[in-house]
Amino acid sequence: MSNTDLATNRIMARQNGIVQPLLTDLYQITMAYAYWKSGKVNDVAVFDLFFRTNPFQGEFTIFAGLEECLKFLQNFHYSDSDIEYLMQILPDNIEPEFFAYLKDLTCKDIKLSAIEEGSVVFPRVPLLRIEGPLIVAQLLETTLLTLVNFASLMATNAARYRMVAGKNVSLLEFGLRRAQGPDGGLSASKYAYVGGFDGTSNVLAGKMFNIPVKGTHAHSFVTSFSTLDDITSVMLRHADSLEQYNMLELSLEWRKRISSIIDVSPEEASDGELAALMSYAIAFPTGFLALVDTYDMKRYNIQGLRHGQRMNGHSGYNSNCGTNVTRISNSTVIRSTYGYSTVERTLRSGLLNFCAVALALNDCGYRAVGIRIDSGDLAYLSVLARSTFEQIAEVFKLPWFSKLTIVASNDINEETILSLNEQGHKIDCFGIGTHLVTCQRQPALGCVYKLVEVNGQPRIKLSQDVGKVTIPGHKEAYRLFGADGHALIDLLQRSSEPAPIIGQKVLCRHPFQESKRAYVIPSKVEHLYKVYWSDGGICISPKPLSEVRERVQSSLRTLRQDIKRNLNPTPYKVAVSDDLYNFIHDLWLQNAPIGELS
């Protein structure tokens, strides 16, 4: 193990340090005592962990967090100081033998079955099934929910962004500063990657989870330079010849040459910006990706400014020059009759400086990477930038210049991307922060942990709200696939029933609506549960994050497109077997005596 691995392990151990038995609701511990005191130490229970509704008004969810659940079981142990603390906060009359019992408690008698991490999952189908001593299984509730809820919500959110962005666009997570504190940020980076993002700006997440880390510079870097005098070092060695070149001279020369292509006179472009971009290029000649919208007030009328508060709220895609897009062909930009908008001027100034430095870099044997746009009409500006790159590529016979990367950021959410798609943007990469990590459209997934069996006897939690009725007993879940490879239905059965068989028809019933039934002839049957933890140890080692990430995409591919679409998706069906249907409804009738109206 390398030093880096050891150090990383130390950080992870520190982080895992907070995922410990005390990271729970107090009532789990008071219930444990009441169970213990009532002589229920040897009671055996089955709990199901599941959710009732898909998040984000969608029809699927990505299951994540399993690896962390297994680590939690592995490390489950009350320390002396934990016991001391519990003695302090619980009433004085708790029998001391209970604390001795807690002290020795481990997860050795627990069995955890789960769906594979990274799979698409659906309401009511348990993600985890926990079997074992009632007291221990109860004590795991809150922590397992904490570990699964946010991980699955984030992975699902990220997967949705990936779907709307398409597979040819890079997605970067930039949300650390807006997450729920330090570890909220780390979890967000981790599960955004699992859900299909390509990288993060969060360096520690990169180090801990081996996720690609990305980032260049901010507006503050550009504003820290005022004039060309702020440059102290201008020389760069050629990549091959190692000869020294004066980047300032080259950049200024290029700025003059290309100003007519970009349609901004060199005097109009900010020198401070040129100084900043050139300095950045000298520092990162192989990684020159520049923010080009800093000086967005250049040439703007001050009076207009004072009264011209920008109208767009959440996303930058609907500002005033959006309508221009339709008038732009792939390779030329037609100047609109009412002149350039401010945002367009901004970009032209930034583009001029960027292209000047990029061409100077080219003289030194380096290829620039691209630009980032963080404001304005992202569709329109990306088309403008692409067209400029293409013109330069053509004029100077540098074909790679037309392929420069265009990164867009600024309060992007799913709807922004959908709208940009409609407008025909030329963006290669989105940097997404707040709306990704806070899961804007729905900030929590409502997983619950329900008792379904005690000592072999089924338990049903009835409710006025049919959606809240639990499906009792020890169950298995199967996913039935059609001949075209698409998943047709998830089927819950009693564990005593034989598994569905390929090519044989299975009666699938709606769990609560008597008349809703269908025969399904599966071409493939997937048993959804594997035992991941048993006899005090992990049975199946968790896969590396990169494989879980691949699992997300392969699992999503098994879903029909109409289930995945953003607007009004078709619900995926979850059914119960005929046997389980009757079992539920018999129990229901036993537990719910006939009402009376008075």
Added chain:
Amino acid sequence: MSNTDLATNRIMARQNGIVQPLLTDLYQITMAYAYWKSGKVNDVAVFDLFFRTNPFQGEFTIFAGLEECLKFLQNFHYSDSDIEYLMQILPDNIEPEFFAYLKDLTCKDIKLSAIEEGSVVFPRVPLLRIEGPLIVAQLLETTLLTLVNFASLMATNAARYRMVAGKNVSLLEFGLRRAQGPDGGLSASKYAYVGGFDGTSNVLAGKMFNIPVKGTHAHSFVTSFSTLDDITSVMLRHADSLEQYNMLELSLEWRKRISSIIDVSPEEASDGELAALMSYAIAFPTGFLALVDTYDMKRYNIQGLRHGQRMNGHSGYNSNCGTNVTRISNSTVIRSTYGYSTVERTLRSGLLNFCAVALALNDCGYRAVGIRIDSGDLAYLSVLARSTFEQIAEVFKLPWFSKLTIVASNDINEETILSLNEQGHKIDCFGIGTHLVTCQRQPALGCVYKLVEVNGQPRIKLSQDVGKVTIPGHKEAYRLFGADGHALIDLLQRSSEPAPIIGQKVLCRHPFQESKRAYVIPSKVEHLYKVYWSDGGICISPKPLSEVRERVQSSLRTLRQDIKRNLNPTPYKVAVSDDLYNFIHDLWLQNAPIGELS
């Protein structure tokens, strides 16, 4: 230091382990290198950390997270493994001297000034002012934002809940399972307490931050008992005489006696529920607080159930018997003409069992604590429960019974509490989870960190959006109070200006609107900034959490009621001095040349 303290310190060190220099965006490090490479090592900068809009459509924010920022500065150090990781992810051609520079970097030359933690704060007034080497100050950005953004958002959210609930109601945070992972949950518990909550269910948060921890039992505890046969131990010693009493016999006897008061026949009440409640009471005779709505299908028509999906979405306060409330006097419940609703029957069954066990406990010398209601029309059911308690208190001459605690939970948010207040609820305590910890109405606070001065030269970030223009230069902030003790206005001045003087008029100007000006004669002037970190050490020790919590309430008391109200609050004024106004606008004109229309 006790063992517990030592152990707690160890946990906190583990958690702080993730708040380290790598918990940042990569671009901070690439910018640091570009600054270093451009010879800007000795540049000195001033950054302001502030937000632009109050969260939750409110007009105030609570500033929190300062203590964690100071700890971060104290521990700021790149480890060998950090440097190794950075070498691995940055391009090969980075000069090795840069890594040597990073290795030795500390916050010894940084000066951090801040507003007192727990204070009410307003848009544009910097919460933190960071002065020192440009590179170091830049490297702190992301982590400081992460530490302040969520802490302040949570504290503000909690303070808003406290305001709507009023000071006589207890508020408990129950959100761990829905938070952004383990540390998201810990931060939420910590800052909910700071904002005015009385306790949390999160045991680890209790241990780490010395917050009161609360909790009793869940529905699963009740459903784990089916019949009276599930009880194994029925004896309880009298609190004083130590004589053994049979709690089961006592409870059954009381259930018979009081069934007419509660208007449910003993046969209608669930025996499993009685078994569960009695077992819990034996385990916690001094802390008997029981969930009374588990068997909410008892006596409900199965057909009605199948079609009777509950309509209410987020909150439980608008279900079908809400209109009954107006027909209920303080002490008697009038049976409605169409009979009891399901939820009411539920509660009557739960109430009957609870009261039976509570009266049995009373025979043993113990006083029950109360009940928790987790579903249904919380206003109506709390009135029903209170009235029942009052009747029992009167009939059996037990005055304390009328004061039993009524806890309500179930998807509660600010609006639910306001609505319950209007309906005249009888709830003593709210348990609040999801909406509190995810900050439902606005899941992120948009603090930013802006460069305002480099080497004594002001920096202004202009923008089309006036709200995004930064106020340049090194500034001081003062809060001016009126004669009645209320805060009138926050005033930003250039640091070179003399402080406002009590009794002398000060010209306060809107930062961007020329015509908006007012003279203010302060009766009290509070200088908002203190230096918390300087010369490599903490200058003012952070206050204990309980004092920060008190500061929140005392600071809120200085705000006029109309600024704090929930609906259409009045904005609090933030102004600049005449000197600062002119300074901003001169710079603005210098940086924004005259536009042209074509």
